[in-house]
Every structure is written in structure tokens, then in C-alpha cells.
Amino acid sequence: MVVGAGLAGLSAATRLAAAGCDVQVLEGAGHVGGRLATDRIDGFLVDRGFQVLNTGYPRVADLDLAALELGWFLTGARIWVDGRSSAVVDPRSRPLSLPRTATAPIGSLREKAALAAFSLRAGYLPVPRLLAAPERTAAEALQRAGLGGAVLERFLRPFLAGVLLEDRLETSSRYLDLLWRSFVRGRIGLPARGMQSVGEQLADRLPAGALHLRCHVTEVTGEGVQTGAGRITADAVVVATDPTTAAELLPGVTAAAPRQVTTHLHVLPGSPWDEPLLVLGRPGGQLVNSAVLTDAQPRYGPDGRALVASSTLGPTREADVREEVARAHGVAATDLEHLTSVTVPRAQPAAAPPLQLRRPVDLGHGLFVCGDHRDTPSIQGAMAGGARAARAVLHRLRPAADSGPTLAR
Ligand SMILES: Cc1cc2nc3c(=O)[nH]c(=O)nc-3n(C[C@H](O)[C@H](O)[C@H](O)COP(=O)(O)OP(=O)(O)OC[C@H]3O[C@@H](n4cnc5c(N)ncnc54)[C@H](O)[C@@H]3O)c2cc1C
Numbered sequence: 001m002v003v004g005a006g007l008a009g010l011s012a013a014t015r016l017a018a019a020g021c022d023v024q025v026l027e028g029a030g031h032v033g034g035r036l037a038t039d040r041i042d043g044f045l046v047d048r049g050f051q052v053l054n055t056g057y058p059r060v061a062d063l064d065l066a067a068l069e070l071g072w073f074l075t076g077a078r079i080w081v082d083g084r085s086s087a088v089v090d091p092r093s094r095p096l097s098l099p100r101t102a103t104a105p106i107g108s109l110r111e112k113a114a115l116a117a118f119s120l121r122a123g124y125l126p127v128p129r130l131l132a133a134p135e136r137t138a139a140e141a142l143q144r145a146g147l148g149g150a151v152l153e154r155f156l157r158p159f160l161a162g163v164l165l166e167d168r169l170e171t172s173s174r175y176l177d178l179l180w181r182s183f184v185r186g187r188i189g190l191p192a193r194g195m196q197s198v199g200e201q202l203a204d205r206l207p208a209g210a211l212h213l214r215c216h217v218t219e220v221t222g223e224g225v226q227t228g229a230g231r232i233t234a235d236a237v238v239v240a241t242d243p244t245t246a247a248e249l250l251p252g253v254t255a256a257a258p259r260q261v262t263t264h265l266h267v268l269p270g271s272p273w274d275e276p277l278l279v280l281g282r283p284g285g286q287l288v289n290s291a292v293l294t295d296a297q298p299r300y301g302p303d304g305r306a307l308v309a310s311s312t313l314g315p316t317r318e319a320d321v322r323e324e325v326a327r328a329h330g331v332a333a334t335d336l337e338h339l340t341s342v343t344v345p346r347a348q349p350a351a352a353p354p355l356q357l358r359r360p361v362d363l364g365h366g367l368f369v370c371g372d373h374r375d376t377p378s379i380q381g382a383m384a385g386g387a388r389a390a391r392a393v394l395h396r397l398r399p400a401a402d403s404g405p406t407l408a409r
Contacts, residue, residue, distance in 0.1 A: 001026065001225055001234035003217045003249075006034020007379055008371040009240030010202035011062065011386025012393070017207055019394055024234070025206065026227060028216040033199025034242070035347065036379070041265075041340055043302030045194040049344040050162075050263045050291065050309040053198060056186020057380035059387065068197060070189030071276075071297030077289075078279045079154050081105045085330065087277055088155060093187070107151035114146035115156075122177045123184025130177045135353050138164070141173035158280040162289040162311060165259035165347055172355035175376055182380065190297035198379070217241075220249050222366025236366045236393045240386060243349045243373035250369055256349035259377075262315050264325065265339040268306040271295050272329045279328045286312045286321055290328040308336070315343045348377035361385065362392040 002013040005027035016023045031037060037048040053060070053070065076089035076097075086104040089097035106112065122130065136144070138160065142152055161167035163179060191197045203211055219226035224233035239246050243255035276295035281287035290310035294301040301307050310325045318338050326333040349372065359374045370389035375381035 001232065001236070002238045002240055003220060003225060004028075004034065004240035004242075004245075004371070005032040005199065005203060005211060005213075006240060006242070006371070007036065007199055007202070007382040008374075008386040008389070009034075009238065010199055010206075011059070011383045012238050012240055012368075012370055012390040013210070013386075014202050014205045015387060015390035016393060017205070017210065019390070021393075021397070023206070023210055024232070025203075025211045026215040026217055026225065026232075027211065027213050030213050031196060031199075032203040032211065032213075033196040034382075035344070036195040036199050038194030038196035042267075044265070044267070044307050044339060045300040046265055046307075046340060046342075047195045047309075048342050049261050049347055050289070050293075050311050051195055052188040052190060053195070053379065054182045054186050054188050056182030056184065057378070057383075059380050059383035060186070062202075062383060062387075063198065064201060067201060069192035069299075071192065071299070072187055072189045073276045073278060073291070073296045075183065075187060076101070076277060077155065077159055078273075078277045079104070079106060079158075080279075080282050080328070081154060085279075087275070089277070105150070106155045107149050111147060111149055111151040115151055118142075118145045118147060119180065119184050122180035127178070127181075130181070131174055131357070133173070133177070135355065136173045137169060137353060138171045138173055138176040139169035141176060142169065153283050155280065158283075158288050159278075161313065162278070162280075164351070165261050165313060166350070167288065167313060171351050172353040174353075174355045174357070175351040178376060178380075179378070190293060190300065192297060192299040194300070217249070220367065222364075234366075235397060236368060238368040238370060238389050238393060240370050240389070242346060243371060244346060246369055246371060246373065250363065250367065252363070253369055255373060256352070256377075258346040259313075259348050259350055260315065260343065260345045261311050261313060261347045262341065262343040263309050263311045264316070264318050264321055264341045266308040266310070266325060266336040267301075267339050268292075268308060268329070268331060268335055268337075270304065271306040272331050281324070281328070285324050286314065286316055287324050287328060288313060290325055292329070307339070315345075317341075349373045351377050358388065361389040362396065366396070368393055 091098040247255040370385035
């Protein structure tokens, strides 16, 4: 029995089903994918909060990327300094961008060299060596890497704030290393049918009848679960809910402080840009970033109009940020048509030091737990945790043949 059909629960359930187990997935919401959720509003695809799929995550190997029909952002970002916008683009992905990136006002040559060195280290050192480095806050680690000046304030802080959902950079340097590694090694994209389609792809691999939507679980033991419709027994129960619910259902499991984000969606008659690039918020502003989603994935819009997603860490109102969104894209505020806004109060758990990577997933007596709170607060963490939980369940249910294709019961 798997409780929760987010990426963690689906990763666990698909593995258990592939190994021949009789798996049932109980999901409280009316859709799969958990926090990767997409609505359709006036013909536009609207993810619940700006998020992207990073192909540098190791567990992305479990997905059929071709079927997701990803549209790509360029690796890098656009910044505004003294009223002028400049693009900072990874020259490996677009060699012709090297001269403008080299001259972009993100700090001295020394800082740019330090950024290249930091990227090479995170991207190409073996993971055990990265994790063996002394753990600090991200802010301290960047400072020690020579990245404390303009490059921090104009580029790294707003870029990382959009991913870590905090701008003090108090996140663990170990998570920063793993995250930066994924940016160095992969690309970031949006699926043609929205971020929810990532979960839907995994759910499609489950046997018919294994998924039960709108089935809210109120209690769990290693022998079964209690739902509004009654008690269901199981040989093993995997709790793959969000961190807060996991902590409520499972004594001894604690939830890290949640990070929140508010995303405002606007429509423009057309894109103001000629390349798909994230625009970073300016120091002192409320926006951490803003992106024309349809530049990366035209299928997020119905008719060639541009869909813009702009995020703030605090719970802002649209009127508070409209001018800033307009300035970010060099358009008039009156050109922006407000589509919707979404605040996600528990977007992801904090990853402050000490980072507890790969927390135990086998709680004993038939109870298992997985989710982004057991690994890293990301798509990668959720999927990796689900895979670990499935292995642990198989090990418990049939210790002699961990993952053979025989029936578990
Ligand atoms: C706005 C936003 C932006 C993000 N951006 C990124 C990004 O760009 N890159 C990245 O890697 N990560 C990003 N993340 C984080 C990423 O989405 C999550 O880390 C990941 O999706 C968590 O998956 P999960 O399966 O652990 O949990 P969830 O997705 O929370 O899944 C848990 C599931 O359990 C269900 N559930 C809860 N309680 C019960 C119950 N009692 N009974 C039955 N079912 C229950 C829930 O409905 C849900 O479907 C972002 C998150 C948000 C919200």
C-alpha cells in the first residue's frame, strides 16, 4: 500500500509493481503528481508555482523524456544592471554567447573565473568527494569560493533563491553542490502538457485499478491504513505524503520548516525576448525571477500569446509586483493581463545544515516512508526516495530474492 501519488509514491509504486508486487496507491487529491500540478486556465497551462524539470537529476533516467516533449530554457539567466539587461548563458550550450557572457556585468574577471571553477568542481568531481567537503551554509561556501561580491548579489543570490526558495542562502552547501551539479550536467525544460504530466507518465505504468484518487488516509500502521471508506490491510505500507502529513501520520518523523513561494501569471500579446531565458529579480526587489514560459514551451499557450510566470518568496499580491514584472521584461505594466496567482505555502522543505541525505526509509514493523523530506527537497529527492523505499519493501517482503520478477504474495 502506497499512501500518496506524488513523484516519491509513484516511483516506489511503479518499482514494486514491476517487481511483481500487488500494489495499491491511495491518493487524497483528485490528480497524481502531488506538488507537480497543472491547471488549464483560459487555454494556458498553469503549473501550481513556477517549476522546471532539470535533466541533470540522476533519477530523470526513470522518465521517458521524449514522451514528455520538453521545451527548453537556455542554461543561464538575464540580469538587469543600471537599466540595461544582459544575458549570462552557459557557453557550452551556446558557444556564440561566450563574448556577451564574458562581458556581462556580473562581477570582475576574477569572480567569473571563480564561478567557472565552482561549476567545474560541482559538475565533475565524484559525488562522494563533493559530500566529503566540510558542510557550511551556501552563503559561506560561495564566499569561500570567491563568489561573494557582485556575482553573488546580481546573479547567484536571485538565481538560487528561485530554486531554494530562500534568499539568505542558509541552505546546506552539500545541497548547493548537488543542485549546481545538476545545472552543470543537465538542461531545464517544461513538458508539453505541463509539469503534472511527469507524474502522469509514472502513473500510466501502474497496473489497471491500482490507483485510487480522492482516497484520504487518516491513520497508518505496518498492517494497513484507515481511510474515510474504512480500513484496508496490507503486508507493507509506504507513506509517501508531503512532509507535514508524514510527520502527522508517523511518530518519530519530523518535518523540516517549509519554504513557500508565490507565482503571478500574466499574459502578454507576444514575447518581448528572442531567446528562452529566465529573468532574475533585481537586488532590493520582491521578484526572485520571472520567465516567459511560452518561450521555452510554446504549448503552454493556446495562440502565440506569451505566458509570464513571476515568483516572490513572500506572499505578495499581484498589484504589489506588476510594475516590477513589467520592468523585468521591458514592457509597459498596462500590457500585462493578469491571469492568476498562486501561493504554495509548503512548496518544499528546507535543506539547512546538517543535510540529512538518505534518511532511513524502513521504519520497521512493515512501515516505510519516502518523499522529498527523506532525501533532497526536489524532484530528484522525491524520486530517489521512492526508489529507496521500494528496495527496502522488497528486501523486507522477500529477503531471499530482492528484486526478481516473481510474485510477492
Ligand atoms: C512551486 C514549487 C516549485 C518547485 N520547483 C521545483 C523545481 O523547479 N525543481 C525541483 O526539483 N523541485 C521543485 N519543487 C519541489 C518538488 O516539486 C517536490 O520536491 C516534489 O514534487 C515532492 O514530491 P513528493 O512525492 O515527495 O511529495 P508530494 O508531491 O507532496 O506528494 C505527496 C502526495 O501525497 C498526497 N497525500 C498527502 N496526504 C495524504 C493523505 N493523508 N492520504 C492520501 N494522500 C495524501 C498528496 O496529495 C500528494 O499527492 C517545487 C515545488 C513547488 C511546490
